């Protein structure tokens with residue numbers, strides 16, 4: 001990671017930046033379920049205070065609907081951020097160009113890598129999985145179908161888990177890629193758990209690599225959800241391809 | 257607002273486009289006239305008043321209409337329709353009512369037969385009487401709407417402001433919808449739960465468990481319409497209610513909408529095919545019936561061209577939107593819908609990073625406006641290029657609203673700056689409405705002054721899209737619409753006619769097929 005100029009000077013400790021270093025200024029908006037009056041503004045300030053904003057200023061308050069007030073609050077946060085203590089999921093694999101991915105599959109598998117993709121449950125959002133799989137790709141990168149050494153089967157949307165397990169078996173696939181976009185009532189988490197449980201039950205440790213993706217996933221939840229890898233917002237096909245060859249080499253060298 | 261033409265579109269090209277759309281849809285209409293579906297037949301029973309679910313089978317999710325239609329199908333087939341066997345049995349089997357018959361079907365004691373000769377005539381007459389009663393209920397609800405609008409009034413401005421609620425729980429939706437109306441919504445849409453499109457039955461009762469939307473049920477319709485009637489009086493304008501006649505139960509949902517006085521229904525000719533993988537033939541057969549019901553009920557349909565632009569590029573594929581609008585129009589006219597009932601869809605979905613994106617949007621919106629001067633048109637906000645940058649999103653929505661008023665759109669679906677993040681919060685809706693109000697207030701009359709330069713960028717772009725649309729229609733007429741859909745012409749999504757969900761529910765009609773609802777609606781339509 002490149003350190004911005006300001007960082008070195010403060011030894012990795014930063015505060016939000018409004019218009020001068022160290023002013024700690026942030027903006028915040030929220031709604032409280034109370035009618036707009038002086039007390040409501042006081043309540044907004046109390047919340048801001050508890051969130052570490054001091055001094056804070058209600059710069060906008062507006063009554064909404066019946067019994068609700070919308071606030072915009074500006075203020076300086078008292079908290080310090082220690083950049084050196086931040087934990088992130090580092091990419092655990094090198095990013096490879098397509099030809100290296102192909103060469104690696106050829107060398108380690110000596111056959112095509114079989115990838116099965118789908119949106120499970122009632123989710124009908126296919127643009128994300130298509131971005132990863134279709135030749136057209138995403139963000140200027142070609143999708144997995146473009147990789148000579150991969151055989152890609154895109155089952156589309158609204159695929160049931162049993163159907164997916166069945167196809168994965170029939171096609172003897174190496175990796176299953178699943179997309180989940182709708183997250184209301186944690187539908188994505190529930191569906192992913194159902195997915196991993198079904199594969200565990202049907203195939204045990206010989207199950208294919210399970211990869212899920214979608215804009216609202218937390219990539220740190222792999223263990224909890226029983227899958228091998230989670231991809232989030234803005235994922236590119238190249239990342240996924242590089243991960244797949246890395247994971248195949250690491251763990252199994254093919255699940256057949 | 258009267259629409260004065262400003263683009264200088266060539267009248268001959270416009271007429272040619274309509275002629276081609278007519279020809280492209282004719283074979284599909286023929287298909288719809290020679291087939292029926294389980295859902296069309298269930299809609300006939302619903303119209304005749306059959307309600308409720310089988311208490312012994314499943315856990316309350318199997319409606320009687322499904323039980324009866326499935327039983328008729330098993331015993332004698334659906335080639336003649338459900339009406340002849342059902343009303344023959346009803347007449348000769350000593351039942352006290354249609355519901356009584358349903359219960360006996362449930363207990364397995366009914367043996368249906370397709371009546372012939374005099375029996376057939378009598379059964380058909382009885383079925384017609386029952387369907388006539390059902391249609392008169394729909395007619396009554398339509399008159400009631402007209403009366404309420406006369407008494408309470410229509411929104412003062414065009415476009416009508418259209419807001420969505422989507423909590424999954426009808427009892428949460430109701431206060432949200434009322435709040436939306438008080439805040440300025442002229443139309444409230446309750447989006448449906450994910451997955452409902454693929455249910456081959458209509459759920460029953462008041463529901464509280466939807467995902468990203470609320471189930472469409474007759475009871476939910478009734479509750480929401482009643483709540484909006486209350487708030488309409490309070491705000492002094494008739495607040496319209498929208499739901500979705502789409503998916504596998506489109507004809508039944510249309511019927512329930514007519515019976516419960518819904519005012520607008522999403523009812524696109526291809527949405528279910530492209531975005532839910534429902535079989536094309538099933539969709540077109542179901543759709544024709546549902547549109548006839550909408551025509552009868554005075555419901556404004558909303559079509560879904562905006563959705564194509566989420567999977568296809570809004571510039572490269574702009575002409576597919578125009579083509580689809582023309583096809584939707586042709587299908588709608590054939591089903592008896594009048595121009596004022598055609599909320600044809602289109603959207604502000606061009607990538608904002610490309611140069612002159614606003615002028616391109618303006619050109620597309622004006623083209624739609626001038627091609628369909630008497631249709632209300634439904635103008636849909638940016639979704640695909642909305643991101644977590646809600647501030648940028650708010651600006652885009654402002655530009656979207658500006659086009660809405662500049663081009664005289666009839667229905668404006670309010671865009672949310674949090675489109676890419678969450679289903680709308682209370683404050684999102686409030687901010688979005690402020691955005692709309694500011695634009696309508698600041699530039700509501702701009703259309704009077706605005707006229708694109710002759711032969712300039714906007715006029716040329718509109719002309720180009722129309723030309724491309726005519727070329728595509730030409731190809732569709734040659735290849736057949738079903739083949740075009742199979743090839744991925746719309747939304748770059750390929751849907752072959754022999755695949756997709758619900759095909760098993762399609763039945764070719766026999767010569768003596770009888771559908772009392774269709775017969776009555778076709779008679780008044782002509």
Ligand code: B12
Pocket residue numbers: 122123124125126127128129131132138177178179180181182183184211212213214215216231232233234235236240422447448449450451467468469531563566567639640641642643674675676677678679680
């Ligand atoms: C396009 C769209 C649709 C289209 C989908 C068309 C299609 N064939 O996909 C249509 C119109 C059909 C649609 C319908 C609905 N939609 Co929608 N839709 C969107 C929209 C506008 C864009 C989504 C999109 O295409 N993004 C672009 C892609 C490229 O991004 P992505 O999906 O995040 O994918 C990337 C990464 O996440 C990742 N990724 C994704 N999947 C995978 C999988 C793997 C294996 C990997 C490695 C990576 C990966 O890689 C991709 C590239 O970077 C969003 C709003 C928005 N702007 O985000 C709403 C949105 C997703 N929809 C939403 C909703 C609620 C619906 C409906 C349920 C509404 C309804 N009740 O009817 C229906 C759903 C029907 C259903 N059964 O699912 C909500 C979801 C709310 C939530 N969080 O639960 C959103 C956020 C809108 C909103 N604010 O309300 N929608």
